[in-house]
Amino acid sequence: MGAQARQDRLAALLEPVLAEAGLDLEAVEVVPAGKRRLLRVVVDSDDGVDMDAVGTVSQDVSAALDASDVMGSAPYVLEVTSPGVDRPLTLPRHWRRSRGRLVQARLADGGEVTGRVVEAGDDGVVLETAGAEQAEYRYADLERGRVQVEFRRQADDDAAAD
Incomplete structure (x- = not known):
């Protein structure tokens, strides 16, 4: 599966999970990290994102990923984060x-x-x-x-x- 196809499948899987938590999916990327991959999920909301929300939604995202085959069988590390101040304003x-x-x-x-x-x-x-x-x-x-x-x-x- 190509990188863009994987990102599209990840977005389709994660957007409803995040919407239920009141969050928007800002970006999703898979980055090689040694023998593993890093799956970075960037979330935001009109009220900002605090650490408690990130912790709770991380568990929900992990459960959704475990129930799907979108990441395949190779190991990966999940990182759920909020956008940094350097995020471009595009929307x-x-x-x-x-x-x-x-x-x-x-x-x-x-x-x-x-x-x-x-x-x-x-x-x-x-x-x-x-x-x-x-x-x-x-x-x-x-x-x-x-x-x-x-x-x-x-x-x-x-x-x-x-």
């Missing part, structure tokens, strides 16, 4: 989950935009750019966005002042 839900964060994206027609996500809908995002001006961008006009790492976010400063 409306990624933008929505980045509300309040500073992001940078290339524009489809060239150039770049940096701003804080104010709103994110099904078709586009509103960013607060320099000078506190807001601008709306359709997803079709943006290439992949990236969250910018901030050591002191505006929201953190506001919370500290309360």
